[in-house]
Amino acid sequence: xxxxxxxxxxxxxxxxxxxxxxxxxxxxxxxxxxxxxxxxxxxxxxxxxxxxxxxxxxxxxxxxxxxxxxxxxxxxxxxxxxxxxxxxxxxxxxxxxxxxxxxxxxxxxxxxxxxxxxxxxxxxxxxxxxxxxxxxxxxxxxxxxxxxxxxxxxxxxxxxxxxxxxxxxxxxxxxxxxxxxxxxxxxxxxxxxxxxxxxxxxxxxxxxxxxxxxxxxxxxxxxxxxxxxxxxxxxxxxxxxxxxxxxxxxxxxxxxx
Amino acid sequence: xxxxxxxxxxxxxxxxxxxxxxxxxxxxxxxxxxxxxxxxxxxxxxxxxxxxxxxxxxxxxxxxxxxxxxxxxxxxxxxxxxxxxxxxxxxxxxxxxxxxxxxxxxxxxxxxxxxxxxxxxxxxxxxxxxxxxxxxxxxxxxxxxxxxxxxxxxxxxxxxxxxxxxxxxxxxxxxxxxxxxxxxxxxxxxxxxxxxxxxxxxxxxxxxxxxxxxxxxxxxxxxxxxxxxxxxxxxxxxxxxxxxxxxxxxxxxxxxxxxxxxxxxx
Numbered sequence: 259x260x261x262x263x264x265x266x267x268x269x270x271x272x273x274x275x276x277x278x279x280x281x282x283x284x285x286x287x288x289x290x291x292x293x294x295x296x297x298x299x300x301x302x303x304x305x306x307x308x309x310x311x312x313x314x315x316x317x318x319x320x321x322x323x324x325x326x327x328x329x330x331x332x333x334x335x336x337x338x339x340x341x342x343x344x345x346x347x348x349x350x351x352x353x354x355x356x357x358x359x360x361x362x363x364x365x366x367x368x369x370x371x372x373x374x375x376x377x378x379x380x381x382x383x384x385x386x387x388x389x390x391x392x393x394x395x396x397x398x399x400x401x402x403x404x405x406x407x408x409x410x411x412x413x414x415x416x417x418x419x420x421x422x423x424x425x426x427x428x429x430x431x432x433x434x435x436x437x438x439x440x441x442x443x444x445x446x447x448x449x450x451x452x453x454x455x456x457x458x459x460x461x462x463x464x465x466x467x468x469x470x471x472x473x474x475x476x477x478x479x480x481x482x483x484x485x486x487x488x489x490x491x492x493x494x495x496x497x498x499x500x501x502x503x504x505x506x507x508x509x510x511x512x513x514x515x
Numbered sequence: 516x517x518x519x520x521x522x523x524x525x526x527x528x529x530x531x532x533x534x535x536x537x538x539x540x541x542x543x544x545x546x547x548x549x550x551x552x553x554x555x556x557x558x559x560x561x562x563x564x565x566x567x568x569x570x571x572x573x574x575x576x577x578x579x580x581x582x583x584x585x586x587x588x589x590x591x592x593x594x595x596x597x598x599x600x601x602x603x604x605x606x607x608x609x610x611x612x613x614x615x616x617x618x619x620x621x622x623x624x625x626x627x628x629x630x631x632x633x634x635x636x637x638x639x640x641x642x643x644x645x646x647x648x649x650x651x652x653x654x655x656x657x658x659x660x661x662x663x664x665x666x667x668x669x670x671x672x673x674x675x676x677x678x679x680x681x682x683x684x685x686x687x688x689x690x691x692x693x694x695x696x697x698x699x700x701x702x703x704x705x706x707x708x709x710x711x712x713x714x715x716x717x718x719x720x721x722x723x724x725x726x727x728x729x730x731x732x733x734x735x736x737x738x739x740x741x742x743x744x745x746x747x748x749x750x751x752x753x754x755x756x757x758x759x760x761x762x763x764x765x766x767x768x769x770x771x772x773x774x775x776x777x778x779x780x781x
Binding site for chain 1: 536537538540541543544547548654655658692693694695696715716717718719720722723740741742743744746747748750751754
């Protein structure tokens with residue numbers, strides 16, 4: 259069983275990306291052996307009202323049950339509480355908010371309000387540190403990367419909040435993990451898509467220092483080729499139980515609602 | 516057979532206390548991936564006593580000698596590019612001749628001088644005379660100067676390649692950050708520029724656009740600092756190419772641009 263927590267559906271505004279349709283993503287999942295994917299409507303992340311992409315997302319994932327909807331919520335807009343409530347009602351595995359893309363202070367009052375609502379609803383909150391390498395971003399793509407300080411602030415803001423952070427590199431993972439209490443650090447999970455393998459061995463190091471239980475499988479497809487996350491795991495000499503934990507076990511046992 | 520045309524190693528006079536582990540990790544990962552030969556370079560002291568991209572004449576021979584020692588220790592696994600700084604013309608010429616005579620098979624230019632600069636001409640003359648390729652560090656679409664390097668982009672490398680049509684150039688790490696589409700548009704009409712697929716970038720569509728721009732005959736497989744991304748791109752190529760085409764990217768194109776006899780299987 260392999261669950262990908264980091265998948266997008268739909269076109270990307272800053273460059274042409276192949277394979278963004280639900281059918282194409284499902285084919286890519288089949289190709290690399292991904293059974294289930296947490297998916298977000300990608301164009302909506304760049305809309306004034308990101309939640310307006312959620313209706314399409316729910317409809318699409320209803321037709322393709324291997325895709326699980328992770329709807330976008332903008333806590334600075336009126337009615338955001340209803341978006342969270344709908345996610346709960348529809349059984350979404352998480353909601354997502356990318357504050358720097360939405361023009362929000364990533365550790366500010368709106369985000370802390372969302373963190374509280376997610377914590378109270380036992381609904382994980384998912385955010386990406388970045389969507390692309392800063393060196394290759396479109397000149398008009400100026401959203402800041404998600405800072406570690408904001409993640410620490412969110413973890414401290416509500417004792418029940420569970421965070422899933424995608425596209426983080428080793429430095430950010432370490433800064434949040436070791437800058438938090440053990441109780442706080444135990445409420446954040448990191449996808450592996452942006453963490454380097456050999457010869458730098460950042461992923462191997464983090465599994466030893468931060469712990470296998472903190473990591474989940476994620477690809478960032480279709481912006482990134484999904485083969486990469488699988489290759490990272492294939493390059494590790496992980497016991498089967500640890501690999502299973504990363505590929506699906508941590509999601510099923512620690513991030514279930 | 517699989518040739519990594521863009522590998523690096525470290526030595527005891529770099530800032531890396533873990534240099535032995537990193538070298539060992541590259542070789543161990545290479546065994547898993549199936550890498551037959553790592554064609555590598557060492558950029559001076561990697562910043563310890565001179566900047567990584569502006570290595571000093573004092574640091575370059577130490578790094579190059581460390582690489583030659585690795586080649587001697589792993590004669591069936593490692594080959595070397597001699598790294599030089601074009602700002603020191605006489606030193607660069609001497610170092611290239613010394614290291615090629617010692618068995619290195621190519622020239623590595625980092626980002627010490629813009630690729631289009633005339634100071635690179637004498638280096639390319641040696642490359643032509645000795646029939647070795649030049650691996651040029653490239654920033655894919657450099658919109659401005661970045662700290663720490665005098666980076667070149669594909670347009671600048673192609674300007675150099677036009678002045679030296681008999682030299683084979685390798686455009687480094689198309690996945691190494693920056694706008695790779697800009698590079699592909701530039702190299703399309705530069706028949707003596709080969710595209711190295713290394714780098715941490717694994718953007719969907721990049722491999723397909725590389726194939727569309729330069730064809731399978733001018734693609735070279737490599738890893739640079741992230742071997743997992745290299746392996747991922749290799750796995751993706753397996754679904755895009757026939758077995759015969761895949762062999763070109765995996766090793767045959769590389770075998771064709773390095774000197775005959777450079778590899779154990781030549």
